[in-house]
Amino acid sequence: MTPILQFRDVSVTYRGAQETSPGTAAVCGVSLSLGEGETLGLAGESGCGKTTLAMSVLRLLPSSARIDGEVLLDGQDVREMTFGQLRAVRWASASVVFQGAMHALNPVRTIGEQIAEPIKLHGRANGDLRMRVAELLAQVELPAERADAYPHELSGGQKQRVMIAMALACEPRLVIADEPTTALDVVVQAQILDLMGRLVAERGIALLMISHDLSVLSVSCERLAVMYQGQVVEHGPSGQVMTEPQHAHSQALASAFPTVGDPRFRLTEGAPSGPALLSAEAVSVDFTSRSGQTVRAVRGVDLAVGENEIVALVGQSGSGKTTLARTMLGLQQPTGGAVRFDGVPLPTGSAGLREYRKQVQLVLQDPTGALNPRHTVYEAVAEGLRIHGIADDERGRVTAALEAAELRPAEKFFGRLPQELSGGQRQRVVIAGALVLEPRVLIADEPVASLDATVRGEILALLLRLRVERDLSTLVITHDLGLAWNIADRVAVMYQGDLVEVGPVEQVLLDPKHDYTKALLAAVPSVERRVA
Structure with a gap:
């Protein structure tokens, strides 16, 4: 039987700005096939060529891309199709679930x-x-x-x-899913993966799934192909590639998304418990819906972050964790209860809050959205100093903050715009913008959700280093239990506005008491939890 999709020695090159320039090779000599009812996972970090390869199937690449080799869809080379033929097969023979719904x-x-x-x-x-x-x-x-x-x-x-x-x-007979679970919480992620697996089984669809997360692909796909610098460096059954990777890059990807409970991925021994530096005491937050009904987003939560401590606040989307964090930042007024910093209630006036926010800084989830595309790196980091009227040695402070965020030499980045940086570099700029005010607490909202595997590990290691070097306390908001296992001292679990479980990482993640915590852990992808 002819495979639905075949790549035969496929290479993709992007032409340079000058006609005489050699261009950039994004994909180099890839050969893969996919038949009816089969599932193939394409793994690799950002820039490895996996999306370029997948988008070549329906010729969705920019005009600067040149495709060599054969890309066969139901035996027909898409490179030779007219626009009318392409239009006929798009959506009908093959369709795409694009990244970032x-x-x-x-x-x-x-x-x-x-x-x-x-x-x-x-x-x-x-x-x-x-x-x-x-x-x-x-x-x-x-x-x-x-x-x-x-x-x-x-x-x-x-x-x-x-x-x-x-x-x-x-x-269609073929569905291409490009990072279909990026930034989704573990419960919703599990539902989406189960859904796609069921559709493949019931309808015989061929599924090509792209991700930088090997654990997600191992759940959904029978086979995995790992790409690195445009080439397929490993290809085989998903369980084998996930648990016994042969190539060094496959090993790095497998270790970037750790298994909860594996001591190899526990990056901290846990900080000694100290006095509460930032705390929420019986905090409740209400909102009024468009219909006039009162919705309680946070219900009487008690949560403290101690000096030199990292606390992970986990829960699925809509659980109230971001609302609680905004309240602890002073960006949202609590309906009931109080937030204290160093034992003192948060001030209510704008002047007092401005001084407070020098001590407690926010690192946003999406570094691309957090940075003004027209501001250079220097301007982005210096903005906080200017808002707070700190004119003393601005250049030196910006340099120190960038170097603390591991952007070295700092002067090399001063004049760059966000679009000239990688995703990891942009996140480091956001962190530097928070560090420049020398805060005592960072509140990091999903700080690695949009980053690929290698960069994710670098950012987590950076947060741990900052804790040691600057005595920095951190509240990390995440739906990723592996992240909590990596770096947190304590874990707090939120569900429908309530704090249902809180304690040391080992206690909460290895011996959970609440049914919701158990459900979160059960939803984490693993090789054993195969759905396809």
Whole structure:
């Protein structure tokens, strides 16, 4: 039987700005195949060529890309297809679940309109189109009434399900899923992976899944291919590649997403318990919905971060952890209870809060969104100093902050814009912007969620080093239990606004007491939890 997808000695080169320049080789001599009902995971860190290879299947690469070799879809080389032929196979023979559903959906069109679009384009609107949309929503376990919702009214997991429904709309034989679980919490991630595995089993779809997380691919795919610098350096059964990787890069990827309970990935011995530096005492936060109903996002939470301590606040999206963090920063007023810093309640006036925020700084989740694209690195880091009127030795302070964030030599980065930096470098700039004020506490909101495997480890090691060198306390907000196991001294688990469990990492993650903590741990991907 002819495979649905074949790469035969495929190379992809991006032409340089000058016609005479040699260009950049993104993919080098890759040969892989994928048949009906098969699942193949394509792993590697950012820039390794995995997305370039996958996007070559439907010729979705920019005009500067040259594809050599053969990319065969149902035996036909897509490089030789006319635009009309390409248009006929896109969505119908092969479709893509794009990375970042929050950006891939049109914000001003309803979910139903967007799912119906490929059906209309390919003339598949036989019968009641609205009923067909409802069927597709049901396949991805969303109620039919969600068809009238706009993207901003859906959670991250729901938006990802909508993207999958769009990909299935014209019943393709091949689905390409590009980082389909990035930035999703472990519970939603498990649901999405289970859903995709079920669809493959029921419909015989060939699935090509791209990720930098080997643990996610090992759950979803029968085979794994690991890419490094444009080449496939390892290819084999997923369990074998995950547990017995042969190539050094495969080994690095496998170790970047640690197994909770594995002592090899415990990077800290735990800080001695000290007095509370930042604490929430019986904090509650209420919001009023559009219908006028009161929604309690945080319910009487008691949480403390001690001196020189790292606390991980974990829980799935919507559990209230970011609302609690905003309240501890003074960005949100509590409905009840109080926040204290060094034993003193947070000030209420703007002048007092400004002084407080010199001591407690925020590191945002998305470094790209956190940085002004028109500001240089120097301006981004110096901004806090200027806001607080600190004019003494600005250049020296900025230099010290960048070097503390491991951007060396600092002067090399002064004039660069965010788009000239890698994802890891951008996150380091955000951290430097927080460090320049010499705070005593960092609140880091999902600091590595959007970073690839290698950079993730570097940022976590940086946070640990800052704890030692600067006596810095850190509250890390995350849905990643592996991260908590890596670097935290204590773990606090939130569920529906309540703090349901808190204690030392080993106690909470190895001997959980609350059913929700047990459910979070059960949802973490592992080789044993295969769904396909």
